[in-house]
Amino acid sequence: MNAAPKRIVLLGIGHTNAHVVKQWAIDPIPGCILICISKFPSATYSGMLPGTLGGQFSDDQMRIDLRELTQSAGATLVLAETCSLNLEDGIIHFSDHEPISFDALSIGVGSMPAGWQDHLNSPLFVPIKPMQTFLERLEKHLQDRETKTISIVGGGVASVEIALCLQEKLLKKRHKLTPCERKSTSEMVPRFDFPAIEIFTSSEHVAEGMRKRSILRIEQLLASRSISVHRSHRVTRMSESEIVLDDGRRCLTDCVIWATGATAPEVLSKLGLQTDDRGFIATTQTLQSLTDERIFAVGDSGTVMQKPSPKAGVYAVRQCPILWRNLRALVNGGSMHDFKPQSDFLKLLNTGDGKALLEYRWFTAHARWCWLLKTWIDKRFVNEFQLNSHKKGNLLQNILTRKSWSPYSVGAAIGVLSWFTFLSVDHALGITTAMESTAAITERALVPSISETNSFFEAKSPKIDWGWMLVVGVFIGAFISSKLSGDRIAPTVPPLWAHRFGPSTKKRFLGAFFGGLLMLLGARLAGGCTSGHGISGSLQLAASSWLFVIAAFSAGIFTSFMLFGREGRSHV
Numbered sequence: 001m002n003a004a005p006k007r008i009v010l011l012g013i014g015h016t017n018a019h020v021v022k023q024w025a026i027d028p029i030p031g032c033i034l035i036c037i038s039k040f041p042s043a044t045y046s047g048m049l050p051g052t053l054g055g056q057f058s059d060d061q062m063r064i065d066l067r068e069l070t071q072s073a074g075a076t077l078v079l080a081e082t083c084s085l086n087l088e089d090g091i092i093h094f095s096d097h098e099p100i101s102f103d104a105l106s107i108g109v110g111s112m113p114a115g116w117q118d119h120l121n122s123p124l125f126v127p128i129k130p131m132q133t134f135l136e137r138l139e140k141h142l143q144d145r146e147t148k149t150i151s152i153v154g155g156g157v158a159s160v161e162i163a164l165c166l167q168e169k170l171l172k173k174r175h176k177l178t179p180c181e182r183k184s185t186s187e188m189v190p191r192f193d194f195p196a197i198e199i200f201t202s203s204e205h206v207a208e209g210m211r212k213r214s215i216l217r218i219e220q221l222l223a224s225r226s227i228s229v230h231r232s233h234r235v236t237r238m239s240e241s242e243i244v245l246d247d248g249r250r251c252l253t254d255c256v257i258w259a260t261g262a263t264a265p266e267v268l269s270k271l272g273l274q275t276d277d278r279g280f281i282a283t284t285q286t287l288q289s290l291t292d293e294r295i296f297a298v299g300d301s302g303t304v305m306q307k308p309s310p311k312a313g314v315y316a317v318r319q320c321p322i323l324w325r326n327l328r329a330l331v332n333g334g335s336m337h338d339f340k341p342q343s344d345f346l347k348l349l350n351t352g353d354g355k356a357l358l359e360y361r362w363f364t365a366h367a368r369w370c371w372l373l374k375t376w377i378d379k380r381f382v383n384e385f386q387l388n389s390h391k392k393g394n395l396l397q398n399i400l401t402r403k404s405w406s407p408y409s410v411g412a413a414i415g416v417l418s419w420f421t422f423l424s425v426d427h428a429l430g431i432t433t434a435m436e437s438t439a440a441i442t443e444r445a446l447v448p449s450i451s452e453t454n455s456f457f458e459a460k461s462p463k464i465d466w467g468w469m470l471v472v473g474v475f476i477g478a479f480i481s482s483k484l485s486g487d488r489i490a491p492t493v494p495p496l497w498a499h500r501f502g503p504s505t506k507k508r509f510l511g512a513f514f515g516g517l518l519m520l521l522g523a524r525l526a527g528g529c530t531s532g533h534g535i536s537g538s539l540q541l542a543a544s545s546w547l548f549v550i551a552a553f554s555a556g557i558f559t560s561f562m563l564f565g566r567e568g569r570s571h572v
Helices: 015-026 047-055 066-073 131-144 155-172 213-226 266-270 313-318 318-331 368-385 387-392 395-400 407-425 430-444 466-485 495-499 504-526 532-539 541-564 564-570
Strands: 006-011 034-039 043-044 063-065 076-079 082-086 093-094 106-108 126-127 149-153 196-200 228-230 235-238 242-245 251-253 255-258 281-283 296-297 302-304 347-350 356-360 361-369
Touching: 006 015, 006 255, 006 318, 015 034, 015 066, 015 106, 015 313, 015 318, 034 066, 047 131, 047 155, 066 387, 082 266, 093 495, 106 318, 106 532, 126 131, 131 255, 149 155, 155 196, 155 213, 155 255, 155 347, 213 228, 213 356, 213 361, 281 296, 281 504, 296 302, 296 318, 313 318, 318 347, 347 368, 356 368, 361 368, 407 532, 430 466, 430 504, 495 504, 532 541
Parallel strands: 006 034, 006 106, 034 076, 106 296, 126 255, 149 196, 149 255, 196 228, 281 302
Antiparallel strands: 043 063, 082 093, 235 242, 242 251, 347 356, 356 361
């Protein structure tokens, strides 16, 4: 009798959990079913929300159809409101749906703007979240009442983007410009007789967390567009026509967009899981709850207690491959991977005028090319989850952004490359000869007299040639491919190695070095490697090359069993 399938449940379909659905469509976990739970039938990509507000993108471009996504993966989508969690029995309870049991649960319900619950009764109040309905709620608010002043509460990057993009939206609407128009309208009209936009922040500066040079540039942009900034005071109350600051000042306004820092959504307090001091689920570096190892918390919903990181979408995206591998490991009994957040990352801020402000380490720029880069990154990410975009999108772009290609197509392409190599340089493809040449060139540079005594230099004249550049091209091509596809998960110590030899990084590097050295030595003794013999030689039906391929595969299989055994396959 077959055992009942295990249930992997995703609560909330944000950046990280959506990646699990996408991976499930490609390679589902055997013996498991996937259930996705969401309050909404679509997910909104936060990186494109300001641009959509400013008319740079259509609403569909930033939205992921969850029904379509889950259906493509053979998963079940449940639209329901979560009310509690039974940890003992592994059951999720809902206010509007029957309970659902789980064997593994990943929670990714995002965050809410801090203080949002305090002002729900005010007619001025328009919180930025939930993002799925933000644009609709804001549009309705602006249509329902005469708007002379719009206040944005919160001084983070999101608030700045909303202020700048909202201004462009209002300008384009006033002058009846098309949503697809990219050119800035900021110089087309005077600033009088136009809704004023204000930012209120409790900090001394907007966009805190960015470098001083970037902050200065942002504040100059805001000033040049007549967007005022009220600093160092919190909004404490909100009436029907004004907001009140903590120093008692009252500011008249017609609309309050609430975009403060992240706080935990109410549902997290109902789950009975250990949290940090802000109410987010406390996790280990493997993204597992400190309360229950069956439960993961990702994106804004979780806090890695050993190494907390800011609540930003870039960290949710970085957690994608870690969650996927750890879900498989939990079900199959493999080793877990740690999430290691980077200390810095590329920041791109949409300024609404067809430009973006870019910050990376010490470098800051504000230009059109920065916006094009941001748009390319954003569209590439969201297109991975929009099935219609793959049907309608550019064929070449879809091919270049795939994580894997058909081995038959790749084999045919390598064959064509070999024809071109023979035609252009009258030589077979090869890799290890370049390694040999590099060693010889280095040796001759360090010890010039070696060429007089070493017989190698009598037979060959090592130099940087097409073969050497081929090796360089392999590295460059691999880097570009990883960037385009987003497939860059490369743990320092792979789970299979860790299972057999332990988690030591030093041991792993030594093993890789000496293993590579042994392979290089073997390739030179055989007069070719997997490129020279395996590709070029076998294409020419050379008996020695076919013997090499058979020996290489046989030795590789034997060595793998010797090192890792049959049980190793469950740790891949």
